[in-house]
Amino acid sequence: MAVAIIAPGAMGAAIGQRLVENGVEVRTSLTGRSPSSRQRAEAAGLQPVSDEAIAACDFILSIVPPGEALALATRLAPVLAQTTHRPVYVDCNAISPATAQTVSMAFPSPQVRFVDGSIIGGPPKPGTRGPSLYVSGADATALTALNAHGLVVKLLDDRIGSASALKMSYAGITKGLTALGSAMILAAGRHGAAEALRAELAESQPELLQRFAQSVPDMAPKAYRWVAEMEEIADFAGEDAAIRDIYLGMARLYADLAEDQAGDKAKAAHLRAFLQGS
Structure with missing residues (x-):
């Protein structure tokens, strides 16, 4: 299993480290990121790769400031449209249901499975289970595979916007x-x-x-x-x-x-x- 996390801020890096510690290969993009983001990625064991290598992952978790959610999806959409393995793109950001719908429409290709997500709780720390990653959408069930790798994924329903x-x-x-x-x-x-x-x-x-x-x-x-x-x-x-x-x-x-x-x-x-x- 390979998971991409963009970007390695405090939350993204900590979730990435939790996955790495549980046997998952975690990739990230450092395009336009600060030196501190690079340091966090390295400390967490995240592998900086190209957008093409991001697209080859099984799951892609978008964990960015709310104002950057659509821009990231728009940037990755053309690359993801070329894949053949139908990656799951999870928008984990603090955005409204209407914005989540807008982000989902950045991926017109059936090659990309879009899942609405939300993270509740602080970055994971040693000895704790959290935070909880709530997911919704037709393909949300796929995310439960990450429960076996240190995350706490909670299913809601099949609607984009519920999470x-x-x-x-x-x-x-x-x-x-x-x-x-x-x-x-x-x-x-x-x-x-x-x-x-x-x-x-x-x-x-x-x-x-x-x-x-x-x-x-x-x-x-x-x-x-x-x-x-x-x-x-x-x-x-x-x-x-x-x-x-x-x-x-x-x-x-x-x-x-x-x-x-x-x-x-x-x-x-x-x-x-x-x-x-x-």
Whole structure:
């Protein structure tokens, strides 16, 4: 079995390493990738190859930022159309069901079997089973072969969009809570209420404060990736304008936090000080 993972970011490299450790040959593409991606790929045991060698794999897992999902499918489609073994292309990205349908249409050839996927949970670590890879689509059953090689693949149904819908609703809650907490911590700080807010959360909502203490600092370096994800969730909301506007606002918040991260990190410092009680 040969599996391709594009790209070797934190999640992709960790999933690739899990497969390598369980006897799978894992290939990747380093086209346009950063030096850190190259280092992660090497450390995980992933083999950098050409697009033609990617197309020769049994499974191709697309694990990229949401805004890059369609571009990757469009790039690989002509090469995959030349295959004869009908590889399974799995879009594992945080995209809306409508975007998943659009990505699937990049592969008009019957030579490519498209599966909608979503990853829930953090990158796999030694001693843990996760994360879960939910899959849906007519050919989703094929992915269960990876359960024997260290992954946790969970079947949904035969519809393209079901796995993406699950990811959108789950991330809308989890990353939405992180956005909400960050927004109110910053607002409290601007109005001199940060100390009182933290004390009240510690007394009446200790579980929530503990969650923010973990999720907010972890979010800061990834905020730039979450902008497009919030926009996809807004698209997922469809005609419900109230919900759509909430997540478009969260997208703007994450864009501001990403800009802060690339600049003086003043907002990140305030969030960190609040959560550390300093």
